[in-house]
Amino acid sequence: MMDIIFVNPPYEQIAKGFDCVKHISNRSPSLGLLHLAAQVKKDGFTCSIIESAIEGLNVEDVIDKIIQQKPTVVGITLFTVGVHNANLIAQGIKKFSPEIKILVGGPHISSMGLETMQRFDSFDIAVLHEGEITLSKLLFALKNQESIDIIEGIIYKDEKGNFHQTQPRKIQIELDDLPLPAWELLPNFPQQYPLTIFDFPKGPVATFSASRGCPFKCEFCDTSTFGAKIRYYSPSKVFEMMQHLQKTYGIVHLQFVDDLFVASKKRILTLCQLIIENNFKMTWSCTARVDSINPEILHQMKKAGCWEISYGLESGSNAMLKNMKKATKVEQAINAVNWTHEAGIRCKGLLMLGYPGENEESIEQTKEFVKHIPLTTMNLSKFTPYPGSPIYIKLYGTSIRDEDWDRMNGMNFIYTPENISMETLNFEYRQILEGFYRRPQILLHYLKMSLKHPNHIFRLLKFACCSFMAKRNQKALST
Numbered sequence: 001m002m003d004i005i006f007v008n009p010p011y012e013q014i015a016k017g018f019d020c021v022k023h024i025s026n027r028s029p030s031l032g033l034l035h036l037a038a039q040v041k042k043d044g045f046t047c048s049i050i051e052s053a054i055e056g057l058n059v060e061d062v063i064d065k066i067i068q069q070k071p072t073v074v075g076i077t078l079f080t081v082g083v084h085n086a087n088l089i090a091q092g093i094k095k096f097s098p099e100i101k102i103l104v105g106g107p108h109i110s111s112m113g114l115e116t117m118q119r120f121d122s123f124d125i126a127v128l129h130e131g132e133i134t135l136s137k138l139l140f141a142l143k144n145q146e147s148i149d150i151i152e153g154i155i156y157k158d159e160k161g162n163f164h165q166t167q168p169r170k171i172q173i174e175l176d177d178l179p180l181p182a183w184e185l186l187p188n189f190p191q192q193y194p195l196t197i198f199d200f201p202k203g204p205v206a207t208f209s210a211s212r213g214c215p216f217k218c219e220f221c222d223t224s225t226f227g228a229k230i231r232y233y234s235p236s237k238v239f240e241m242m243q244h245l246q247k248t249y250g251i252v253h254l255q256f257v258d259d260l261f262v263a264s265k266k267r268i269l270t271l272c273q274l275i276i277e278n279n280f281k282m283t284w285s286c287t288a289r290v291d292s293i294n295p296e297i298l299h300q301m302k303k304a305g306c307w308e309i310s311y312g313l314e315s316g317s318n319a320m321l322k323n324m325k326k327a328t329k330v331e332q333a334i335n336a337v338n339w340t341h342e343a344g345i346r347c348k349g350l351l352m353l354g355y356p357g358e359n360e361e362s363i364e365q366t367k368e369f370v371k372h373i374p375l376t377t378m379n380l381s382k383f384t385p386y387p388g389s390p391i392y393i394k395l396y397g398t399s400i401r402d403e404d405w406d407r408m409n410g411m412n413f414i415y416t417p418e419n420i421s422m423e424t425l426n427f428e429y430r431q432i433l434e435g436f437y438r439r440p441q442i443l444l445h446y447l448k449m450s451l452k453h454p455n456h457i458f459r460l461l462k463f464a465c466c467s468f469m470a471k472r473n474q475k476a477l478s479t
C-alpha cells in the first residue's frame with residue numbers, strides 16, 4: 001500500500017472551452033511536490049505524484065486513481081485557482097475511503113490556511129509555508145499514531161471539529177541539504193513537460209528554483225510561502241543539479257523559476273564561471289529585477305548559456321510602479337531591456353493591466369513603453385488580487401471571497417479599478433497584445449525560431465487544429 005500520493009489538482013488555465021491552450025502553454029510540474037516527494041522517499045516512505053493537468057485527468061479521474069491505490073495519506077498542493085477542484089477531489093476520496101488523511105499545502109495555504117480549512121471541511125491537515133520538515137514529521141507521527149499537536153507549522157481539526165494552529169515553524173532549511181527533486185516519479189518526464197511555446201529554443205526542458213524567498217514588497221505579489229529572507233543553493237550545487245539533469249534525463253534547457261535569481265551578483269558570476277570553465281553546454285533562462293543586472297553580469301550570463309531573461313516590468317507608468325510598490329522606475333526597465341538585448345539574450349517582459357490606479361493615461365504609457373523596447377516576448381496578465389499579497393488585504397481585508405477563486409489565473413479581471421470600466425480594460429488588453437504580436441519584427445523572430453526548432457511548429461499546429469475543432473463544436477451546439 002502506498003504511504004502518500006501527491007496531487008497537483010486540475011485547474012482552469014484560461015477560461016471554459018479553451019482547453020486547446022494546453023498545446024502551447026507551460027506544462028512544467030510542481031517543483032514543490034517534487035521536493036516533498038524526494039524528502040519522504042529519503043525518510044523511507046513510498047509515494048507517487050499525480051500531475052492532473054499534464055496527465056489530462058479531471059477531478060473524477062484523480063479520485064478513481066487514488067481510490068484504486070488506497071494510500072494512507074493524500075497531499076494536495078494548492079494555488080488559489082485549484083482549491084475548489086481540490087475540495088471536490090478530497091470529498092470524493094472521503095466518500096469512498098474516509099480513513100485516508102487529506103493534507104494540503106502550497107502558496108494558497110501559506111496565505112489563507114485557516115480560512116480555507118474552515119470553509120472546506122474535507123481537508124484534514126494544512127501545512128503552512130516551507131513543507132519538507134513539517135511533512136516529514138507529520139508522516140512519522142501519523143505512522144506511529146502519535147499526537148500531531150506538537151508539530152510546528154500546521155492547522156488541524158480535532159474530533160469535535162475545532163481548528164488548532166500550532167506554533168509557526170522557523171523557515172530554516174539549508175537548501176544544499178535537500179535531496180534532489182524526485183523527477184524520476186513523474187510519468188513521461190521530461191517529454192510531457194515542455195515550457196510555454198517559444199520560451200525555450202530546444203527541449204527537453206526542466207525547471208528548478210536555485211533560491212527561496214524575496215525581501216521586496218511588491219504589493220501584488222504573494223510571498224507568504226518562503227518569506228522575506230532569501231536563501232540560496234550554492235553555485236556548485238546548482239551546477240551539480242544541471243549536470244544531473246543533463247546526464248539522467250537529457251535536459252538541454254533549464255528554466256530557473258526563482259523569484260530573485262540574480263539577487264547575489266557574486267553567486268551568479270561564480271555559477272557562470274563553473275559552467276564556462278567546464279565547457280558545459282546547456283541553455284537556460286531565469287527571471288530578474290530590472291535593478292539587479294548590469295552589462296558585465298549579462299555578458300557573463302550569455303557566455304554561460306543564458307538564453308532568455310524575464311523581467312517583471314509590470315507597467316510603462318512610473319505612477320503605477322509607485323502604486324505597486326515595485327521600487328523600480330521605467331527608466332531602469334528601459335536600460336535593463338536594452339542591455340540584455342545588446343548582450344544577445346532574449347528579453348521577456350512580464351506586465352499587468354488593471355492594477356488599482358490604472359487609467360487611460362497609464363495604459364497609453366504602457367503601450368508606448370512596450371513599443372519602444374527590444375522585447376522578444378510579452379506576457380500581459382490581468383491584475384488579480386491573490387490571497388497573500390498585500391493588495392489583497394488592502395482591497396478585501398480578511399474576507400475570503402472564494403466565489404472568484406476558480407478564475408484567479410491571471411486571465412480574468414476579478415477587480416475593476418475606479419476610473420476605468422471592465423469593457424475598456426478587456427479592449428485595451430487585446431489591443432496591447434495584438435499591437436505587440438502583430439509587429440513584423442516580432443512575427444519574423446518567431447518564424448525564424450520555428451524554422452530553426454520545428455518542435456514549435458508542431459505544437460502550434462496541434463493548437464490550431466484543436467481550437468478550430470473547439471470553435472466548430474461550439475458553433476454546432478449553438479445552432
Ligand code: B12
Nearest residue numbers: 030031032075076077079080105106127130131222257409
Ligand atoms: C514556477 C511557478 C509557476 C509554474 C509552475 C507551477 C507549479 N505547479 O508549481 C507555472 C508557470 C505553471 C505557474 C503557473 C501559475 N502560477 Co505560479 N509560480 C511559480 C513560482 C515562480 C515558483 C513556484 C515554485 O516552484 N516554487 C518552489 C517550490 C519548492 O515551492 P512550492 O511549490 O511553494 O512548494 C513548497 C511549499 O509551498 C509547500 N507545499 C506545496 N505544496 C504542498 C503540498 C503539501 C501536501 C504539503 C505538505 C506542502 C506543500 O512545500 C513545498 C516545499 O517547501 C511561484 C512563486 C514562488 N516563489 O513560489 C509562482 C506562484 C506560485 N504562482 C502563482 C500564480 C498565481 C500562478 C497562476 C495561477 C497564474 C500565473 N500567474 O501564471 C498559474 C497557476 C498554475 C497552477 N495551478 O499550477 C502565485 C500563487 C498565488 C496564489 N495564492 O495562488 C505565485 C506564488 C506567484 C506570486 N508571487 O504571486 N507558476
Ligand code: SF4
Nearest residue numbers: 214216217218221259
Ligand atoms: S514581484 Fe518579484 S521582486 Fe516583487 S515581491 Fe514578488 S518576487 Fe519579490
